Amino acid sequence: xxxYILRRLVLLLPVLLIVGVVVFIxxxxxxxxxxxxxxxxxxxxEQVQQLRDQLGLNDPIYVQFIDWVGGAIHLDFGNSIFxxxxxxxALWQRAQPTGLLTLYALIVSLLIGxxxxxxxxxxxxxxxxxxxxxxxxxxxxxPSFYLAILLILLFAVTLHWLPSGGYVSITDNPVQHxxxxxxxxxxxxxxxxxxLARLIRSSMLDVLREDYIRTAYSKGLAxxxxxxxxxxxxxxxxxxxxxxxxxxxxxxxAVITETVFTLPGMGQxxxxxxxxxxxxxxxxxxxxxxxxxxxxNLLVDVLYIYIDPRVRYGNK
Amino acid sequence: xxxxxVTQTEAIRSARRRQPGLFGGISPSSSFYWLRVLAENKAALxxxxxVLLVIIIALLAPLIVPHSPTTVDxxxxxxxxxxxxxxxxxxxxxxxxxxxxxxxxISLLVGVxxxxxxxxxxxxxxxxxxxxxxxxxxxxxxxxxxxxFPAILLAIAIMASLGPKTINVIVALTVVYTPRMAxxxxxxTLQIRDLPYVESARSIGLSDTLILGRYVLKxxxxxxxxxxxxxxxxxxxxxASLSFLGAGVPPEIPTWGNMLQDGQRLITRAWWLSVFPxxxxxxxxxxxxxxxxxxxxxxDPRARxx
Numbered sequence: 001x002x003x004y005i006l007r008r009l010v011l012l013l014p015v016l017l018i019v020g021v022v023v024f025i026x027x028x029x030x031x032x033x034x035x036x037x038x039x040x041x042x043x044x045x046e047q048v049q050q051l052r053d054q055l056g057l058n059d060p061i062y063v064q065f066i067d068w069v070g071g072a073i074h075l076d077f078g079n080s081i082f083x084x085x086x087x088x089x090a091l092w093q094r095a096q097p098t099g100l101l102t103l104y105a106l107i108v109s110l111l112i113g114x115x116x117x118x119x120x121x122x123x124x125x126x127x128x129x130x131x132x133x134x135x136x137x138x139x140x141x142x143p144s145f146y147l148a149i150l151l152i153l154l155f156a157v158t159l160h161w162l163p164s165g166g167y168v169s170i171t172d173n174p175v176q177h178x179x180x181x182x183x184x185x186x187x188x189x190x191x192x193x194x195x196l197a198r199l200i201r202s203s204m205l206d207v208l209r210e211d212y213i214r215t216a217y218s219k220g221l222a223x224x225x226x227x228x229x230x231x232x233x234x235x236x237x238x239x240x241x242x243x244x245x246x247x248x249x250x251x252x253x254a255v256i257t258e259t260v261f262t263l264p265g266m267g268q269x270x271x272x273x274x275x276x277x278x279x280x281x282x283x284x285x286x287x288x289x290x291x292x293x294x295x296x297n298l299l300v301d302v303l304y305i306y307i308d309p310r311v312r313y314g315n316k
Numbered sequence: 317x318x319x320x321x322v323t324q325t326e327a328i329r330s331a332r333r334r335q336p337g338l339f340g341g342i343s344p345s346s347s348f349y350w351l352r353v354l355a356e357n358k359a360a361l362x363x364x365x366x367v368l369l370v371i372i373i374a375l376l377a378p379l380i381v382p383h384s385p386t387t388v389d390x391x392x393x394x395x396x397x398x399x400x401x402x403x404x405x406x407x408x409x410x411x412x413x414x415x416x417x418x419x420x421x422i423s424l425l426v427g428v429x430x431x432x433x434x435x436x437x438x439x440x441x442x443x444x445x446x447x448x449x450x451x452x453x454x455x456x457x458x459x460x461x462x463x464x465f466p467a468i469l470l471a472i473a474i475m476a477s478l479g480p481k482t483i484n485v486i487v488a489l490t491v492v493y494t495p496r497m498a499x500x501x502x503x504x505t506l507q508i509r510d511l512p513y514v515e516s517a518r519s520i521g522l523s524d525t526l527i528l529g530r531y532v533l534k535x536x537x538x539x540x541x542x543x544x545x546x547x548x549x550x551x552x553x554x555x556a557s558l559s560f561l562g563a564g565v566p567p568e569i570p571t572w573g574n575m576l577q578d579g580q581r582l583i584t585r586a587w588w589l590s591v592f593p594x595x596x597x598x599x600x601x602x603x604x605x606x607x608x609x610x611x612x613x614x615x616d617p618r619a620r621x622x
Binding site: 014015016017018019021022023026027029030031137138140141142143145146149150152153157164248249251252253255256259260270271273274275277279282283286289290293294 | 457458460461462464465466467468469470472473474475476477478479549553556557560561562563576579580583584587590591594597598601602605606609
């Protein structure tokens with residue numbers, strides 16, 4: 001087990017290195033002088049030169065790359081051009097809304113997706129199954145920001161039940177916090193719930209065909225007990241792997257959701273930085289989110305072998 | 317077990333029977349049988365028709381629209397939907413219906429271009445990676461690295477560097493979706509390359525390009541086509557997201573994402589500005605996915621059982 005985790009960690013290094021290369025290249029993809037682009041058309045020549053020095057753009061490219069990787073290892077992504085602070089500080093300040101939003105969205109998608117998938121599988125081909133699956137297909141095709149807009153139209157503009165945006169820290173006022181996070185979490189988690197429902201349904205259907213389920217029925221167990229005791233535990237295993245990739249989708253989706261609901265998170269910072277062309281912030285945020293995503297996937301894989309003793313990786 | 321055997325023989329019997337409709341006479345042994353399966357899947361059939369309709373509307377947009385999508389008309393600003401302006405007008409008095417119709421053009425342009433580019437690139441990369449052992453690891457590491465980013469985030473980051481232009485949206489999304497196609501094709505190539513018919517092709521001295529193109533790719537085609545269909549849907553969704561965030565197609569071009577951005581800004585005053593373009597986007601993505609699902613069921617006999 002330890003050997004497996006260690007090997008996976010080692011295998012992560014090349015992936016993270018390539019992630020780093022991609023993020024590093026981003027600045028150099030800019031047509032023309034990145035420093036001039038960042039400062040806009042009104043900047044003087046001296047200002048551009050100063051920024052070029054500050055960003056190290058006058059160094060040979062390999063020196064720039066080594067500096068960037070060296071910094072990134074220490075979580076040092078340089079300074080934001082507009083915020084007058086280190087990128088790491090800016091990201092850290094905005095970690096709470098993003099982290100909580102992603103967590104809530106994951107909870108929403110599990111709360112909706114798992115029971116829907118189970119009910120659909122147990123009542124296969126019933127009206128309920130068809131209805132849930134139709135909803136699931138539509139949910140996956142629903143752009144999260146459009147769902148967000150529709151929710152705002154209904155609950156904020158028309159009914160005045162919920163505020164249409166803004167963030168209150170959970171420690172300041174938990175009630176206001178949850179009121180404001182309800183719509184963002186739902187709009188972000190819904191598509192994922194749809195995906196999860198389909199997956200749970202199909203893995204549940206596979207499990208329900210197994211011999212041990214028939215045995216459980218034939219020894220006279222009630223359906224409820226067969227489902228909860230025997231089927232569910234095995235049907236949930238494949239779903240765990242999806243939680244890892246869901247996390248990536250949710251972290252990416254948070255960029256959009258935060259913008260719609262004006263939540264001051266990392267995603268909103270990324271979008272603002274794109275419009276301001278604040279490259280160090282974009283690089284830092286993208287790097288951090290990709291690293292979280294990669295590590296979360298590893299964590300999920302480890303969890304997977306822990307939960308399912310049938311799977312033993314690498315014991316060939 | 318017993319019930320599924322009964323339904324299977326029933327399925328075979330009903331498959332042999334001639335069904336009404338254009339493709340109803342195609343026999344199960346024909347290589348065009350998938351067309352019949354597809355046509356008998358109502359959801360896929362209606363979705364296909366809807367997608368076709370969107371394509372026609374996009375192509376004929378200048379002939380269909382009642383008003384110019386870009387003409388400013390301050391007298392008629394923020395009008396709610398009426399018989400003159402089906403979807404209402406925006407702050408500049410531009411007709412939202414005409415803009416929604418024109419939005420289909422950008423969506424399809426981006427969706428189809430990204431699909432074509434990422435399928436061709438992904439197929440080449442996947443074939444090379446799966447066929448030549450020595451290149452496999454380095455190529456797939458790079459692909460893994462690109463897939464380590466949440467898709468939309470990578471697209472945003474690339475757009476930040478390239479700047480907001482339609483062609484850049486296509487480039488950015490191609491970078492995002494190529495690795496996914498490459499991974500699929502590589503997997504298929506690994507499965508196919510050691511099969512006897514590929515080996516015999518090799519033994520009679522055919523060139524690698526010929527083997528890869530004629531024997532490997534041709535037999536990996538079904539999943540590639542299905543994946544390509546989904547890529548159109550994903551790319552349309554991603555383009556709308558980018559434009560909505562202001563990092564996609566320039567704001568002066570009417571796209572569904574740009575219109576939704578405007579709509580959200582005016583959400584308390586003009587609900588129609590966000591509702592209608594959103595419906596267009598949702599239905600297009602939905603029908604493309606349903607069509608893709610149907611195509612997968614039709615092309616892959618193993619998927620049909622479910």
